[in-house]
Amino acid sequence: ELECSLTGTWVNDLGSNMTIETVKGNGEFTGIYNTAVSVYPVKIKKSPLLGSQHLPDQLNQPTFGFTVNWSFSDSITVFTGQCFVDNDGKEVLKTMWLLRSHADERGDDWKATRVGYNKFKRLE
Numbered sequence: 422e423l424e425c426s427l428t429g430t431w432v433n434d435l436g437s438n439m440t441i442e443t444v445k446g447n448g449e450f451t452g453i454y455n456t457a458v459s460v461y462p463v464k465i466k467k468s469p470l471l472g473s474q475h476l477p478d479q480l481n482q483p484t485f486g487f488t489v490n491w492s493f494s495d496s497i498t499v500f501t502g503q504c505f506v507d508n509d510g511k512e513v514l515k516t517m518w519l520l521r522s523h524a525d526e527r528g529d530d531w532k533a534t535r536v537g538y539n540k541f542k543r544l545e
């Protein structure tokens with residue numbers, strides 16, 4: 422594949438994996454996210470993702486973003502980041518994310534968004 426086209430299977434530092442389908446001509450893509458962890462000890466299920474990336478033929482090491490709509494919880498994560506090719510030609514996705522959880526009432530809104538970062542590599 423073209424370097425830093427996100428199509429394929431990726432695994433992150435938490436052991437989560439995601440499979441991204443063919444990236445369309447306008448950079449849009451869909452896929453499935455399988456998280457290795459969740460905030461509460463619940464039955465984790467594969468969840469759909471939707472995203473878009475800048476196209477590697479126009480820009481090298483393109484930026485991207487995607488949203489995961491967790492199918493087992495009332496919460497959403499948005500990831501954004503950039504694909505880098507390191508010295509041995511391996512692609513790395515450096516990302517940051519915001520995890521928005523459902524708040525029972527407006528007063529709980531302040532504590533409903535978590536932030537973090539993940540690094541993804543291709544599953545060889």
Ligand SMILES: O=C(CCCC[C@@H]1SC[C@@H]2NC(=O)N[C@@H]21)NCCc1cc([N+](=O)[O-])ccc1O
Pocket residue numbers: 433435437456457458459460461463491493494495496497498518520521522523537539
């Ligand atoms: O925990 C989740 C979903 C999985 C998030 C995985 C994160 S995304 C960033 C990071 N990177 C990665 O690979 N995995 C982690 N939601 C929040 C809590 C919650 C759970 C429930 N519930 O479980 O019923 C109900 C309502 C809720 O608000």
